[in-house]
Amino acid sequence: MINIAxxxxxxxxxxxxxxxxxxxxxxxxxxxxxxxxxYVLDLRDFPGDPVEEVLxxxxxxxxxxxxxxxxxxVMGGTGAAYVFTKKALEAGISVCTSNKALVAEHGxxxxxxxxxxxxxxxFEASCGGGIPIIRAINDxxxxxxxxxxxxxxxxxTNYMLFKMAEEGSDFDEVLKEAxxxxxxxxxxxADVEGHDACRKIAILSTLAYGKFIDYHDxxxxxxxxxxxxxxxxxxxxxxxIKLLGLSRETEEGTIAIVAPxxxxxxxxxxxxxxxxxxxxxxxxxxxxxxFYGSGAGKLPTASAVASDIVDAAIHLHKTVRTNWxxxxxxxxxxxxxxxxxxxxxxxxxxxxxxxxxxxxxxVQIPECPEEMAYTTGMMKQSEFDxxxxxxxxxxxxxIRIFNRN
Amino acid sequence: MINIAxxxxxxxxxxxxxxxxxxxxxxxxxxxxxxxxxYVLDLRDFPGDPVEEVLxxxxxxxxxxxxxxxxxxVMGGTGAAYVFTKKALEAGISVCTSNKALVAEHGxxxxxxxxxxxxxxxFEASCGGGIPIIRAINDxxxxxxxxxxxxxxxxxTNYMLFKMAEEGSDFDEVLKEAxxxxxxxxxxxADVEGHDACRKIAILSTLAYGKFIDYHDxxxxxxxxxxxxxxxxxxxxxxxIKLLGLSRETEEGTIAIVAPxxxxxxxxxxxxxxxxxxxxxxxxxxxxxxFYGSGAGKLPTASAVASDIVDAAIHLHKTVRTNWxxxxxxxxxxxxxxxxxxxxxxxxxxxxxxxxxxxxxxVQIPECPEEMAYTTGMMKQSEFDxxxxxxxxxxxxxIRIFNRN
Numbered sequence: 124m125i126n127i128a129x130x131x132x133x134x135x136x137x138x139x140x141x142x143x144x145x146x147x148x149x150x151x152x153x154x155x156x157x158x159x160x161x162y163v164l165d166l167r168d169f170p171g172d173p174v175e176e177v178l179x180x181x182x183x184x185x186x187x188x189x190x191x192x193x194x195x196x197v198m199g200g201t202g203a204a205y206v207f208t209k210k211a212l213e214a215g216i217s218v219c220t221s222n223k224a225l226v227a228e229h230g231x232x233x234x235x236x237x238x239x240x241x242x243x244x245x246f247e248a249s250c251g252g253g254i255p256i257i258r259a260i261n262d263x264x265x266x267x268x269x270x271x272x273x274x275x276x277x278x279x280t281n282y283m284l285f286k287m288a289e290e291g292s293d294f295d296e297v298l299k300e301a302x303x304x305x306x307x308x309x310x311x312x313a314d315v316e317g318h319d320a321c322r323k324i325a326i327l328s329t330l331a332y333g334k335f336i337d338y339h340d341x342x343x344x345x346x347x348x349x350x351x352x353x354x355x356x357x358x359x360x361x362x363x364i365k366l367l368g369l370s371r372e373t374e375e376g377t378i379a380i381v382a383p384x385x386x387x388x389x390x391x392x393x394x395x396x397x398x399x400x401x402x403x404x405x406x407x408x409x410x411x412x413x414f415y416g417s418g419a420g421k422l423p424t425a426s427a428v429a430s431d432i433v434d435a436a437i438h439l440h441k442t443v444r445t446n447w448x449x450x451x452x453x454x455x456x457x458x459x460x461x462x463x464x465x466x467x468x469x470x471x472x473x474x475x476x477x478x479x480x481x482x483x484x485x486v487q488i489p490e491c492p493e494e495m496a497y498t499t500g501m502m503k504q505s506e507f508d509x510x511x512x513x514x515x516x517x518x519x520x521x522i523r524i525f526n527r528n
Numbered sequence: 529m530i531n532i533a534x535x536x537x538x539x540x541x542x543x544x545x546x547x548x549x550x551x552x553x554x555x556x557x558x559x560x561x562x563x564x565x566x567y568v569l570d571l572r573d574f575p576g577d578p579v580e581e582v583l584x585x586x587x588x589x590x591x592x593x594x595x596x597x598x599x600x601x602v603m604g605g606t607g608a609a610y611v612f613t614k615k616a617l618e619a620g621i622s623v624c625t626s627n628k629a630l631v632a633e634h635g636x637x638x639x640x641x642x643x644x645x646x647x648x649x650x651f652e653a654s655c656g657g658g659i660p661i662i663r664a665i666n667d668x669x670x671x672x673x674x675x676x677x678x679x680x681x682x683x684x685t686n687y688m689l690f691k692m693a694e695e696g697s698d699f700d701e702v703l704k705e706a707x708x709x710x711x712x713x714x715x716x717x718a719d720v721e722g723h724d725a726c727r728k729i730a731i732l733s734t735l736a737y738g739k740f741i742d743y744h745d746x747x748x749x750x751x752x753x754x755x756x757x758x759x760x761x762x763x764x765x766x767x768x769i770k771l772l773g774l775s776r777e778t779e780e781g782t783i784a785i786v787a788p789x790x791x792x793x794x795x796x797x798x799x800x801x802x803x804x805x806x807x808x809x810x811x812x813x814x815x816x817x818x819f820y821g822s823g824a825g826k827l828p829t830a831s832a833v834a835s836d837i838v839d840a841a842i843h844l845h846k847t848v849r850t851n852w853x854x855x856x857x858x859x860x861x862x863x864x865x866x867x868x869x870x871x872x873x874x875x876x877x878x879x880x881x882x883x884x885x886x887x888x889x890x891v892q893i894p895e896c897p898e899e900m901a902y903t904t905g906m907m908k909q910s911e912f913d914x915x916x917x918x919x920x921x922x923x924x925x926x927i928r929i930f931n932r933n
Contacts, residue, residue, distance in 0.1 A: 142671050142813050149673055152738070153851065247668070253814040255668030262667070263652070263660030266547050266834030268554055333557070391820055394799040408547050408831035409658040409821065415796055416817035426813035429671030437849060444842060446558065 125158045125436045126190040128216075130182070130207055131198035132165035132174060135221050135248070138425025139195050139432075140174060150429075154436055161191060164207075182207050186214045193435045195428050196220040201228050212236040212244060217439075219431035221248035221424050227322035227338045230329070231449045243443040245431035250276060250323040253423025254416040255430070256402045260330045261445045267406030269331040271527065273369040274402035275395045276323040278418040279307045279314040280346050280366045282398045284383075288354045288363055294347060306398060316345035317366060317381040324368025328379055330445065331404070332372045334452035336379060342457045344382040353520060355488050356467060356496050361388045365395070367525060376453035378460045384525040385465050385498075392525070405527070458505030463524035467496040469517045479510040498524060530563045530841045531595040533621075535587070535612055536603035537570035537579060540626050540653070543830025544600050544837075545579060555834075559841055566596060569612075587612050591619045598840045600833050601625040606633050617641040617649060620845075624836035626653035626829050632727035632743045635734070636854045648848040650836035655681060655728040658828025659821040660835070661807045665735045666850045672811030674736040676932065678774040679807035680800045681728040683823040684712045684719040685751050685771045687803045689788075693759045693768055699752060711803060721750035722771060722786040729773025733784055735850065736809070737777045739857035741784060747862045749787040758925060760893050761872060761901050766793045770800070772930060781858035783865045789930040790870050790903075797930070810932070863910030868929035872901040874922045884915040903929060 127143075129136050143150065143160050151157040162179050169175055185191055186207075194211045196218050198204045204225050208218050213236060220226065226233075226246045237244040247257045251274065260269065275281050279301060286297045298315070301307035313319045325338035346366050357364050362385040370379040386393050391413045395401030400418025405411055417423035434443055466480065470493055476483040482500035499507070511518050532548075534541050548555065548565050556562040567584045574580055590596055591612075599616045601623050603609045609630050613623050618641060625631065630638075631651045642649040652662045656679065665674065680686050684706060691702045703720070706712035718724045730743035751771050762769050767790040775784040791798050796818045800806030805823025810816055822828035839848055871885065875898055881888040887905035904912070916923050 138813075146671055146673055146813065149738075150671055153670055153849075253811075254817060255664050258663070258668045259660050262839065263663045263835050264831070265558055265838045266551055266555055267831050268551055333554075391799065394796065406658075406831060408543075408551065408827045408834070410825070410828050412659060412819070412821035414817070414819060417815045420815070422813045423815050426669070426672050426811060429813070430668050433670045434667065444558075 124156060125192055125439070126161040127158060127193040127195065127432060128162040128164060128185045128191050129160060129195045129197065130164045131196070132163050132167070132169065133197065134421045135197040135424050135428065136163065136195070138421035139197060139428050141422065142425045142429040150433060154433055158432065158436060186210050186216070191216055192439055193217045193219065193432050195432060196222055197428060198222070199224070201225050205229055208233055209236065212240055212242060215240050215242055217243040217245070217435040219245045219428050219435060221428055223249040223319070223322040223326060227325050230326070231335060234447050235449065238442050241440060241442055243435045243438065245435060245443060246326070247431045248424045248427035250327050251400045251402055251414065252416070252418040252420060253426050254400055254402060254414045254418065255427065256327065256414050257330060259414060260327065260404065264404065264406050264409060267408045269404060269406050270372045271370070271405040272324070272327050272331050272402065273367050273392065273525065274324065274327065275365050275392060275400050276320040276368045276402070276418065277314055277366060278398035278400055279311070281395065281400070282306050284346060284349065284364050284366065285396045287349065287351060288357065291351055293351050294349060315347055317343040320366060320368040321381045324370055324379060324381060328370040328377065330447060331370070332377055332452060333446045333448045334377070335449050336377060336452045340454050341379045341381060346383050348520065349383055350520065352491055353467070353522060355490055356465065356486060357385055359486055359488050360385065360498060362386055363393055364522065365392060373455065375459070376455040378455045380457070380460065382523055384523050386525045390525060458503065458508070460504050461501045462504065463501055463526050464499045464507055464521055465496060465524055466499065466511065466521040467494060467519040468514060469493065469519060470495050471514065471517050479513060494519065529561060530597055530844070531566040532563060532598040532600065532837060533567040533569060533590040533596050534565060534600045534602065535569045536601070537568050537572070537574065538602065539826045540602040540829050540833065541568065541600070543826035544602060544833050546827065547830050547834040555838060559838055563837065563841060591615050591621065596621055597844055598622045598624065598837050600837060601627055602833060603627070604629070606630050610634055613638055614641065617645055617647060620645050620647055622648040622650070622840040624650045624833050624840060626833055628654040628724070628727040628731060632730050635731070636740060639852050640854065643847050646845060646847055648840045648843065650840060650848060651731070652836045653829045653832035655732050656805045656807055656819070657821070657823040657825060658831050659805055659807065659819050659823065660832065661732065661819050662735060664819060665732065665809065669809065669811050669814060672813045674809060674811050675777045676775070676810040677729070677732050677736050677807065678772050678797065678930065679729065679732065680770050680797060680805050681725040681773045681807070681823065682719055682771060683803035683805055684716070686800065686805070687711050689751060689754065689769050689771065690801045692754065692756060693762065696756055698756050699754060720752055722748040725771060725773040726786045729775055729784060729786060733775040733782065735852060736775070737782055737857060738851045738853045739782070740854050741782060741857045745859050746784045746786060751788050753925065754788055755925065757896055758872070758927060760895055761870065761891060762790055764891050764893050765790065765903060767791055768798055769927065770797060778860065780864070781860040783860045785862070785865065787928055789928050791930045795930065863908065863913070865909050866906045867909065868906055868931050869904045869912055869926055870901060870929055871904065871916065871926040872899060872924040873919060874898065874924060875900050876919065876922050884918060899924065
């Protein structure tokens, strides 16, 4: 029997508890031995909940119990979660987590401790919720050189952008609606400013390219400036606006960004709508692959944490092999990265556009007769920035266009 | 150093050779030791090809070499491939294959030998080409009870159906085009009659539900009867016709089928077009997930074989855990399975339709003014069969409608 502890009985923690209760027999059959939730740590009490039998309030009970070989850290944040994870790993307990903030912030140190202690620090649930993207990158693409990862990694913003496009509502309306439905938090900053997606693409890219990518080095733009007019232009060019976490491995180094992109209907990511997540990966042998599913939610996320727990149980007292590497990646300067752009102007004529942008193609929509928008050929970010500066107040907005390598 | 042999230097075999040549350094870094292709077995000679250095014509050279710990069986068929796989496993050599016919036909025996000998028989490449669906089912969904698998598993037929829908060409024209492009073989029977998809859904379902599903027990219909008119009706109900391999785990047992289905635009499988494959999986905790990519082709398939080889190398002298189980599944009688149907008639009126079908809804298209088509509510296959029998020659065609559980 393998004894585990769940640190935190919030949404994901109660989900993990439910997975091991509901699928107990099945997991035992697949693993060859039972997994027993010996402790659930939470500061609160839960009178009447079956968790009461195993509830403890003191982390020391867990870390000092030699029976415990695996812990699920599903508390979130980088405070107590960091302290407990570190102590657990140092005590020879493998830790499985959904905590992208902690992995992005302290992953280097925690992975090193896990390796030194011969245990595992696993985080399938940290990116893409239930979508098994991390195992795909680590194991399934083990014979491939991955050169691109592009993901819709945040369900809240994907829901909001989809609603804006479908219903013609503006950002503030849709945010209120998303908050009312529980999809967006009271303070939506982490989602709408792209911070959540930034941590996720940092983690995925670190695994994809086998070099550490610091999330601080990833230029990050949110969706707060996207307007209903941008949505109409998107439709006119058969695209949807998606918040992408995107990275590319090039000869010059790693490009990484979080920003809204125009995604054409020919792309598989175009059809990742509502609260769903989708992650596109390109391997030099595999070619294109996409992984799609629930990017958040109690049970999908818990399913991913539970799969890591079973993996840690299969590899007890070993470090599960992953592509994680603490050596820092060589990052391409953001200004050097090349993109196609959509740029919306106050009636800038094609001759002027041609003097500023690579191969501009005009787009007009009946709703905005005074305006002229362009899509451009590939341009360096720094050159594009200079060009729009010259436009002055004739610039209304600009958004990158997703084009695969 | 891990020495491997590649059995067969055809399309996939030469791809596997290429993967280990192109990504040699990367694979060595990830595995911690180099993988060396010591032999490639083929009856033919390849003058001037770098493979010449390692080419052998005699399987005994490989099976009698104690250096060889892993073999890639990429010959195809169930003749020599069966004999060589069996001998290799019995000699303690792990075998990784893309050969769905062999896995579906002799998987039980070969898995048993592998387990008895403490080695692995792995077949990620047998279903979905480069899409890592088998590892997802075995490992990523290890804490989930999977209750549905629905896949577009054959790129040739998906390409043909897509072309028929887009271009309005009929089956014979599109088949010729597919043959000219090398997507369809000279004898297209295995693809267009659904035999290829049948073997694949048998393998996937065996792993998903953990009981052996014999492909002979799966009712299989191909796409040869699909007409351009059916395509137009599909469009009218905002659907595309897709050849699905589909299985469900129910309280009454396992339902499995290969047949064309109407797939609504709200389904993620709707957007799996051209030669791509897509596999939808539902887990009781995970919810919906979909995996998308190149279902065939030299390098995508080789990438999957190579990932198995690295997996076998990581677990050398062990049997990699999978959900494979030789205990036979309890299959639901095909007549007992329930579906929604599309049924196309020579002007059958709604009152008659209501006497025959569950909740029929009429669909008419301008191109066929003499006709009347209906979509039905859920009906047992046997009841539907009786109803259409009563229609006599007023029946033109019928196709199931994909509806998730």
